[in-house]
Amino acid sequence: MGTAMVITGECFCGEVTFEVSGDVFDGRSCHCSRCRKAFSGAGSAYALVHPGTFKWTKGEALLTSYVNQETAGLQFCKVCGSTLCGVFNGEVHGVSLGCLNDDPEVTLARHIFVGSKASWDMIGGDTPQFEEYPTPDEFEDE
Numbered sequence: 001m002g003t004a005m006v007i008t009g010e011c012f013c014g015e016v017t018f019e020v021s022g023d024v025f026d027g028r029s030c031h032c033s034r035c036r037k038a039f040s041g042a043g044s045a046y047a048l049v050h051p052g053t054f055k056w057t058k059g060e061a062l063l064t065s066y067v068n069q070e071t072a073g074l075q076f077c078k079v080c081g082s083t084l085c086g087v088f089n090g091e092v093h094g095v096s097l098g099c100l101n102d103d104p105e106v107t108l109a110r111h112i113f114v115g116s117k118a119s120w121d122m123i124g125g126d127t128p129q130f131e132e133y134p135t136p137d138e139f140e141d142e
């Protein structure tokens, strides 16, 4: 775990930028039908940030939010539509790994909701796969 790490990220058009002053952790890809649409792909590629380590460095006014539960949602660039981060109780809780510019030194350690993945999604490699959300004793690490 790097303590002095600063990771930068931006959307597709570059109008919105951010930085994380700390490590990002608990990388996962969720293959459920909702995440496929929210992240416009085979699933999400998402990792968590520690509270207070995330800040917008440009274009915060260009953000738009979609809150899909009372307290949790996603934030996007209004111009290009990139999914930048997840919010929980009004605070950034994690980032889209695809929007990072720097190596976050984290890997997708779990594929979740593989039971509802798209038929065209061929997941390779040895990364653990879970039919749904893993129960705590199914976690291999941490």
Ligand SMILES: [Zn+2]
Residues within 6 Å of the ligand: 011, 012, 013, 014, 015, 016, 077, 078, 079, 080, 081, 082
């Ligand atoms: Zn953009």
Ligand SMILES: [Zn+2]
Residues within 6 Å of the ligand: 030, 031, 032, 033, 034, 035, 036, 113
């Ligand atoms: Zn999902």
